[in-house]
Amino acid sequence: DTGVSQDxxxxxxKRGQNVTFRCDPISEHNRLYWYRQTxxxxxxxxxxxxxxxxxxxxxxxxxxxxxxxxxGSFSTLEIQRTEQGDSAMxxxxxxxxxGRYFYNEQFFGPGTRLTVL
Amino acid sequence: AQxxxxxxxxxxxxxxxxxxxxxxxxxxxxxxxxxxxxYPNQGLQLLLKYLSGSTLVESINGFEAEFNKSxxxxxxxxxxxxxxxxxxxxxxxxxxxxxxxxxxFGQGTRLTINP
Numbered sequence: 001d002t003g004v005s006q007d008x009x010x011x012x013x014k015r016g017q018n019v020t021f022r023c024d025p026i027s028e029h030n031r032l033y034w035y036r037q038t039x040x041x042x043x044x045x046x047x048x049x050x051x052x053x054x055x056x057x058x059x060x061x062x063x064x065x066x067x068x069x070x071x072g073s074f075s076t077l078e079i080q081r082t083e084q085g086d087s088a089m090x091x092x093x094x095x096x097x098x099g100r101y102f103y104n105e106q107f108f109g110p111g112t113r114l115t116v117l
Numbered sequence: 118a119q120x121x122x123x124x125x126x127x128x129x130x131x132x133x134x135x136x137x138x139x140x141x142x143x144x145x146x147x148x149x150x151x152x153x154x155x156y157p158n159q160g161l162q163l164l165l166k167y168l169s170g171s172t173l174v175e176s177i178n179g180f181e182a183e184f185n186k187s188x189x190x191x192x193x194x195x196x197x198x199x200x201x202x203x204x205x206x207x208x209x210x211x212x213x214x215x216x217x218x219x220x221x222f223g224q225g226t227r228l229t230i231n232p
Contacts, residue, residue: 004160033219033220035220040126040224040225041224041225042121042123042207042209042222042223042224042225043161043207043220043222044222045219045220045221048218048219055218056218056219058219091160091161093161104149104166104168104211105163105166106163106220107163108153108160108161108162109160110159110160111160
């Protein structure tokens with residue numbers, strides 16, 4: 001069990017550029033979540049997948065954001081035409097079904113810190 | 118919809134002193150409750166959780182939290198803190214009986230331990 005991994009750990013980009021982040025969940029975890037954390041705030045939910053199906057998207061996820069999980073394993077989060085307000089830590093988490101309280105614990109990755117200049 | 122309020126953004130305490138980090142939530146349905154900890158330059162780690170049963174839950178490193186439904190609270194306590202407890206602590210909720218979908222987090226409380 002190697003934990004949730006995210007790549008890159010840091011990304012600096014210029015306003016207007018596109019960026020893509022990758023998340024590799026814990027092996028065999030079929031749920032994968034994306035959150036965004038801005039400075040001094042708690043994480044905010046963006047979207048989640050069960051296998052390859054995207055089951056919920058937050059209103060925070062504008063049309064410039066798109067997330068995919070094509071084979072039900074790793075996921076990518078793309079931001080098009082980045083804005084300075086997109087600067088944040090992007091967190092990925094995964095979970096699996098474990099008995100009665102299935103999916104109750106989410107395991108988080110280290111995050112990707114995005115800075116938009 | 119659920120919401121979480123952590124009443125203190127920063128809590129400074131002396132080493133070996135007791136501490137309480139306050140968390141209140143709002144929800145029209147039953148919830149699961151969690152405390153996550155984020156050590157400097159590390160990711161979020163689950164500290165403890167309440168799903169059902171005993172309202173007092175404990176972590177392996179001496180923290181405990183008590184679910185109080187009437188006061189909609191889930192305060193985190195430790196009787197004696199250590200320097201290593203310095204971190205940011207987040208309270209979170211999710212809807213119960215829904216396969217625990219999204220987590221709704223509070224703003225976080227930064228715990229600073231002074232020697």
